[in-house]
Amino acid sequence: MGLTKTEIFTDKQNQLATFLKAMAHPARIAILQRILISNTCICGDLVGELGLAQATISQHLKELKNAGIIQGTIEGVSVCYCINPKTWKLLETQLGAFLAEYKGETACC
Amino acid sequence: MGLTKTEIFTDKQNQLATFLKAMAHPARIAILQRILISNTCICGDLVGELGLAQATISQHLKELKNAGIIQGTIEGVSVCYCINPKTWKLLETQLGAFLAEYKGETACC
């Protein structure tokens, strides 16, 4: 075992889970916030700012990139990472729809 | 290693990561949707509806409960699980604030 049974869930459920999983780490939230605030990002800055090793940050960036949340373009010696606007909007839509399913407090519990 | 370095991040970053992690599984999204739609929930229903073993579903419910997202009250033989309104609002606020940090497309990448 140890393998998520994706086949029994809908594509939407699986996709939302993938997005959430990609963001479900404080380092990746910190990285995203850093990109969001400065509206641009160079990986080297993060190595100094977060207290994690360069290899670890590179790994986190890779996961955000795999999920499609960020994109990177080579800029001379360094790489410029920024938000993928298309994915971010999709994420906002899907997450918004999910959260909106809550209809207020129930009488039950 | 293999242990997240929570101490180098802010409480807000860690809390948001914890919420996201709790929801970052298609089974748990399906469970939440089921609770949200019916405005109530009994675990036994889920065992029939999702294609997972009873022990697995109980485990997923436990994780959602540990994160404070759902709460359960014993109701005779079964347990009634429902959304924790306070946590759900906190989650909406924190996630909303996070998503709102995006200021639209950048010129950079």
Add this chain to the structure above:
DNA sequence: GAGGTATATCGTAATATTACAATATAAAAC
């Protein structure tokens, strides 16, 4: 209280994640 029903917990196997040192790659500067 014996039997049935609903949920939780335990034990365990397979797999995934997190973190980092070491090393590789690739472009700029000299």
Add this chain to the structure above:
DNA sequence: GTTTTATATTGTAATATTACGATATACCTC
């Protein structure tokens, strides 16, 4: 072309997650 600088990849150890069978618990019904 060698050195410097920035990032990626590889290898590896520690830990976490996912799933399920088996078993325990707890409450209702008779």
